[in-house]
Amino acid sequence: DAGVTQTPRHEVAEKGQTIILKCEPVSGHNDLFWYRQTKIQGLELLSYFRSKSLMEDGGAFKDRFKAEMLNSSFSTLKIQPTEPKDSAVYLCASSFDTNTEVFFGKGTRLTVV
Amino acid sequence: AQKVTQTQTSISVMEKTTVTMDCVYETQDSSYFLFWYKQTASGEIVFLIRQDSYKKENATVGHYSLNFQKPKSSIGLIITATQIEDSAVYFCAMREGNYAQGLTFGLGTRVSVFP
Numbered sequence: 001d002a003g004v005t006q007t008p009r010h011e012v013a014e015k016g017q018t019i020i021l022k023c024e025p026v027s028g029h030n031d032l033f034w035y036r037q038t039k040i041q042g043l044e045l046l047s048y049f050r051s052k053s054l055m056e057d058g059g060a061f062k063d064r065f066k067a068e069m070l071n072s073s074f075s076t077l078k079i080q081p082t083e084p085k086d087s088a089v090y091l092c093a094s095s096f097d098t099n100t101e102v103f104f105g106k107g108t109r110l111t112v113v
Numbered sequence: 114a115q116k117v118t119q120t121q122t123s124i125s126v127m128e129k130t131t132v133t134m135d136c137v138y139e140t141q142d143s144s145y146f147l148f149w150y151k152q153t154a155s156g157e158i159v160f161l162i163r164q165d166s167y168k169k170e171n172a173t174v175g176h177y178s179l180n181f182q183k184p185k186s187s188i189g190l191i192i193t194a195t196q197i198e199d200s201a202v203y204f205c206a207m208r209e210g211n212y213a214q215g216l217t218f219g220l221g222t223r224v225s226v227f228p
Contacts, residue, residue, distance in 0.1 A: 033215050033216065042218060042219070042220040043204065055215075093216075098146065099146050099163075099165065101163060102160065104158040
């Protein structure tokens with residue numbers, strides 16, 4: 001089985017640009033997560049979907065971050081407009097249920113200049 | 114709200130010895146699930162082991178085992194017979210069972226295994 005697939009692996013954006021990160025969860029999984037990872041803040045939850053419904057939308061990230069799940073096998077994270085402080089690794093993850101392990105993609109490293 | 118705290122920033126151990134990492138959590142839920150993950154130098158995050166709150170027995174998988182102390186809200190990870198390739202950052206995480214929330218992570222403990 002394919003794991004969680006994220007594209008692109010690397011993204012460089014200029015300040016003010018709009019970027020869209022993509023994710024394909026493990027087939028059959030019901031839960032999908034978007035996380036941001038930085039050295040200082042660690043792994044921060046941006047959005048959480050269950051069966052395509054948005055369940056949790058990180059309060060601090062509502063302003064310029066928008067995650068969507070168009071179907072059960074594809075999700076996007078849009079950052080608009082980007083700022084240098086958005087430079088981080090963005091991770092997508094999925095799980096079958098609450099009590100099962102969460103599988104992570106390899107992440108997208110975003111650099112905003 | 115759920116919270117996970119890992120107080121050890123880094124640990125260094127000699128190969129073939131045992132390393133123990135601490136983790137404490139906070140939750141109001143009566144049902145919850147605790148996980149440990151490993152992040153390798155390449156950035157890949159890999160699931161290691163899980164403990165369900167209603168289970169009294171400590172989980173064990175390969176050379177990973179847990180020390181679950183529910184009254185102390187503590188879930189420690191023990192790695193026995195460490196190998197060089199166990200060098201990584203280890204994250205403790207929690208999900209509540211009765212509320213639809215995401216997985217909450219601690220800040221991680223960096224383990225360095227030396228020959």
